Amino acid sequence: MSLVPEPGALAGCPVCDALNRVPSTARQPRCWRCAEPLAPPLPAASHVLTARLQAVTALLCVAWVCLIAAQLFPLVALELQGQHNAVSLGSAVAALWGEGRLPLAAALAVTLVVAPLGEAAAMVVALIGLQARQRRLREGAMQPMASPRWLIASLHVWQALRHWNLTEVLILAAGISLVKLGQVATLVIGPALVALMAFMALRLAALRMLPPEHAWPLVGLRTA
Amino acid sequence: MTLRGQGLLQCAACQLVMRAAPADELRCPRCGTPVAQRVRGSLGTTSALLIAALALYVPSNTLPIMATRSGFETRNDTILTGIVELWHSGSWPLALIVFLASVLIPLLKLGVLGYLVLSVKFRLKHEAAARTRLYRLIEAVGRWSMLDVFVVGLLAALVQLGPAAEVQAGPGVVAFGAVVWLTLWATRSFDPRLIWDEADD
């Protein structure tokens, strides 16, 4: 199997099942039948790919820092009649858990803590693995080479958690809460909100540069 | 020219196009995820999840989602009364947003999914592209229904100021969250290729 997919690769449309042939020059190919956006083709040149991998890794590291900050620092601080309270994501989950609202706490935890952290972690792990694999392939290792299980697992985790990451909804929710409460109490926007927005921006950039569909072709076929 | 027509499969995870083999259960040679030409039992799963979501939609709107206590006054708000309260207190953009996210989108999802399922069930052939667009719409927009759940969660965690003000999440938010989750799941389990299958034949 070649290093990169062939130009003019076949691609099936996940929506209408049509068989497409995607030319390598297409930047945003769409299905011929239903116009569903298809994954853009990988760049042919390997150094572009490597550079891209590295860039995404760097982005992700910064994103991770932002995410940690977003989890730990307070999102919003409230003051009313002399009473104070502030929540970060972790403390919100803990507070809801303490109030007995277990399903709600679990929902927040999964979508706002576990999913983003897990997704970002899986991405980093996958990227590291991919970069290592690329290096080895360039150094002339044997082909075809089965990828290690953890690499495949990390890609799966990445794809799965990507679906559950709802941080952009959280940002809007925080905005709404601010407006709702701002009428009766004094509110202070915490650093976590800014960190969240930064994380979102970085994550979007990373995913644009390397969608998981691009990562998969770099993974070798597993022997059964 | 479809994949199925050519005896081909595409892995949903890694997008690898492969040849189908005559066996019941197939796996992707690259990533190992189970593959099939069509999502197995898509209609059944989607219908079941839809019915569950529909059933829980009623209590999600009748049960209160948030109880606010300020001073001596306690008010229990359902989704609708919360929107009305926002509207009356002057912040109508907020009311609009919450209405969109918590009333319009869930109803849209339920309606569109129901329509799609029925259209596939009854083998309707018309307007496959339009139906696909509808599907894409609800897939993109579905997650935003969680907005109200997050707002309630944030407020319930944040506004704990003792006698001055206290917000508590009500049972309705669990029902509503379940509705959103079920519809998200139903959207994912619906195979839009089924729409095109009928159009092809």
Next chain:
Amino acid sequence: MTEEVRAEAVPAPAPPEIPTAVEAPRPHWWSGANAIWLLPLLAVGVVVWLAVADWLQSGPTITIRFRNAEGLEAGKTRIKYRDVDVGVVKQVRLAPDRKGVVVVAEMAADARPLLVDDTRLWVVRARLTGGEVSGLSTLLSGSYIGIDGGASDTSRREFVGLETQPVLTSDESGREFMLNASTLGSLEVGSPIFLRRVRVGQVLGADLAPDGRSLALRIFIRAPHDRLVTANTRFWHASGLDVSVDAGGVRLRTESLVAVLVGGISFETPLAAAPGPAPPPAAAGAGFTLFETQAAALRRADWQTIEYTATFADSVRGLAVGAPVEFKGFVIGEVAAVDIVFDEKISRFVFPVRLRIYRDLADTAAPPRGAPAASSSGSGNGRFPLEQLLSARAVSRGLRAQLRNSSLLTGQRYVAIDFFPELRDEKVTVAANEIPTARDSFGEVEASVARIVKRLEAVPFDQLAGDLQRTLANLDRAVTATEQTAKRFDAELIPSARQVLDDARRAIQDARTLAAQSEPLPQQVGAALRDVGRAADALRDLAETLERQPEALLRGKRATEGNR
């Protein structure tokens, strides 16, 4: 930027680059497709369970009619039975005839047995009546509707609410009685009823008699005290401060602070005069009279009285109708009337006072202050007919009636019947049932003062003065001798001895002044005597010291004694 790519028909066999799917059967012990149906089942089950639970919990809906809806809010106002939430107001709307409001309320399921024919509903607001402040919490949390279940069997869903909170809940046991009063005074609905200062009931309501001349008060006495109300029970106004300025002096009586503020009624069952079993408890609805004061109430109506007349020549100012007639401090009757008559025989106005004397000594209203009550079961001094006391024989022994001041402060007077030995020989003619009178007591004061003065005059002050002088002279000599002795004493003894000397000197001076003035002034005598006493004390100390240390006379006191 879109680019649509046309697919090309791929001829079979497919290009070799396309890999083939791998066969990998995985044992399914459950069919995922069918297991999914558990979810909708679960969801429907939850919804149905919620609906059923809600339906089971919801109770009947009732309507209540009130005159106005002040404080009632749809969705918020609760209905409470014994402070437990049993329902909530759902809707408040105008009555069809626009003369009231109709409140629609949803009750809890377990409140069903409360909703019967004679159930009462009222609005609880903060109130300050009936001697108690109640419902203050409604100021903060809003009014609520109180409900009191009735005892009837017929259930009912439409009610007419009471405008005021009922004084009693239906489960209070006790008895109702009727009181006939001439004035309401400071009583109102809820005013307390006291028995020996213990609150045992309350006023339920008051209605004017049709002719407007009296009031009928409905009262309620709680069990078990309602058994104490018998046919002989007397009720009286215990409202406010009972400030009576009467022959007994200024009396300030009050039942309790509550009674001072909102008025009240007291009652008591006086001990029966006639021996026999106690009368049974009065039946519910029995009627009684409400007296104005305790004295009026406890006055026995069945006392037998005889009327006497005592004619006074001096001013009867301060003698009021009802003033007591006392014999040596024991009340034996009361003044019935005070008249004025011109006596032609002596060409002067005289004042015949009609006295109502109780026939029996045992029939008196109240024992004198401090004395035990006379009772028929007493120590045997039982019944003594007063007619004997006021007989002609007694008159011949000096029995007279006299006006006396009960208190100089108020000027109130009473009639005192007493024996005046000095008038024994006075010749008086009395008609039947007439008591001759003696001069009134103002002259008595003068006479007393005169008597004191006479006695004082009888005191031989000169002789006393002389004796005193002599005694003091002796004392002086003794003191002088002591003084000389003291010169030999230790320095420690001198200050005290000096003190003794000073006191003694002062005493002598005072006594001398006294003797010189020869005035019968008790004060100075007293002072002098006090000084003498002090001197004597000092001398006594000295004597004690000498007793202990006889050599101190010569050598002085020993310092180690530690005294002085």
